[in-house]
Amino acid sequence: MKAVQLGKYNSEPALVDVAEPQVTSPLDVVVRVGGAGVCRTDLHIIEGQWEQKSGVTLPYTIGHENAGWVHEVGSAVTGIAVGDPVILHPLATCGLCRACRAGDDVHCVNSAFPGIDSDGGYAELIKTNARAVVKLDPSLQPVDVAALADAGLTAYHAVRKAAAALRPGDKAVVIGAGGLGHIGVQVFKALSSAEMIVVDRSPEALKLAGELGAEHLIVADGSQVDAVMDLTGGNGAEAVIDFVGEGGAIEDGVAMLRRAGNYYVIGYGGSLNVPTIDIISTEINFIGNLVGSYNDLAELMVLAAQGKVSLHTSTYSLTDFARALSDLDAGNVRGRAILVP
Template identity: 40%
Template sequence: MRALRLNSWKSEPVLEDVPIPEPGPGEVLVQVSAAGACHSDLHLMHDFEAGALPWAPPFTLGHENAGWVHTLGEGVDSVEPGQPVAVVGAWGCGACAHCRDGIETYCERPDRAPVPGGGGGLGLDGGMAEYLLVPAARHLVPLPDGLDPVDAAPLTDAGLTPYHAVRRSNAKLGPGSTALVFGVGGLGHLGIQILRATTAARVIAVDPRESSRDLAKTCGADLVLAPGDDLVEHVREATAGHGADVVLDFVGSDETLAAGAASARQLGDITIVGIAGGTLPVSFFGVPYEASVQTTYWGNRRELVEVLDLASRGLLHTETTLYTLEDAGQAYRDLAHGTVRGRAVVVPHDSYQP
């Protein structure tokens, strides 16, 4: 089969022919319908040095995946061949306290996981291929009726990650509250929709690109702003001087973190989701009183079930730009140049062929 492989750190991925995996006991082989191209993959290609992570290339990229169950390993009876499924991306040990709670992103025994702190497309072979080997059936979520796998694939990260961040701050997003969103890209445009579908908050979106600000309006933002010296003033004016109850930073640069902290309300949440490498100094006078600053990473299986339900009901829609597997390298180049509208999604198969 064809697969887009990252063979070494600080290199471009290469489309290669590799053997089709055969599932062992407890494993499932999925025929990939679609795999999302995530901005974090660019960091894998260009920024990491040997030893920076507990795993290393070579591996197939693609950690946002959906498709159809193709072949079952011995002992698997929870899914059936031909069944459309989404793949939960973080693969923990399955036995520690966090994994038993379904929070495999924060597995406390990574030494017992298939790969420490990673999963498919993150140290192990991912879905930028015709087939994906999933090490346990618990990592599969059957798709609700009416939800196409091509639409489901990006939701496994680009939908799940903002959903987890929003739900974490749900108590602060009631009537009269304001959520401030930095970055209306692959995650941010879904974050706006999730806020609209699950909270009563007013939504302010910030992005330097006019096309992304237009997308924010389409997704339901109440106010759309461009970054600049007067950004914080505009946010304060729009919130009667209080500031934003919840700041969701899908960029994570020095500039967005500083603006988010300056725009936050006392007792608010400042949640850093993007990994642009910025830092936020925290001191007694550095952030509003009793403001909480946190990072989040991905989400859990239960939350993915909820995200897929929202999508199947038409409450959540991913703006996608589709690429063939042969053009997957171009998808990442477009992503690096900031020319992708919404989420880049690679489709290895033209149609389902059981």
């Protein structure tokens, strides 16, 4: 089969012929890929940022946002059948460790992360296990939801935390309304009655955020902190949900936060440098967010089936992966880029 493999860090991946994945365990599931999301993390992987953390042996197939149709199942798999449309939780977890038994499968100590530490979905077929498979509602197509497997799941995981702490009349700042942020805006609108303030450099991204339900739109032109303070009576927002995490967004976000506020870190690439006296004197909280749980993904698929969360996508053929990565790196992708084998 064809697959996009990374053979060397800081080098362009290549489309190569590789062996098809095989069922070797009773709970294995092989999926024919219908859509693979192109994520900024893929760029970071190529640059070598994940080399030490993942420990993966090169060459391997990248791609961790995947949906498609069940191709083959192990002997112990129930509830899904060959041909079923599915979306894949990015982690293939064990179900036996303490984290899994507590429903915190994101922190499974025995997990595999296809596309990060094992072969992923920039390919015709991908192997995972039954614990990672969410069957799709008939109204949903794999290509339309693929990026929700990680980008959408991460946004849902963070926004659900924020929504649980916010009350009617509170205000929350969403920094970044691009590929990840535009999903977060929709999830926020579906889960919270707090007022949403969206900050972005792009007028097009802000226009989309407004169409998706954001009450306030602020251009990041240097006056964004003052604009947020004006909207919050000089107090700052109860929550800041940061989908950027670099390029001055963190400093702005902290300045936009009120006393006892919560700062949700999703985007990464920068550094958090806040004097500890400022943290303790205002009792602000910094909350990290990775991907969500299996249940988070199942809940997100309910919102997708209800039409409350949808992706703005640009599709590319698998053979055109290099252009997809280049467009993403250059900021030329509106919403999410999806590879279609």
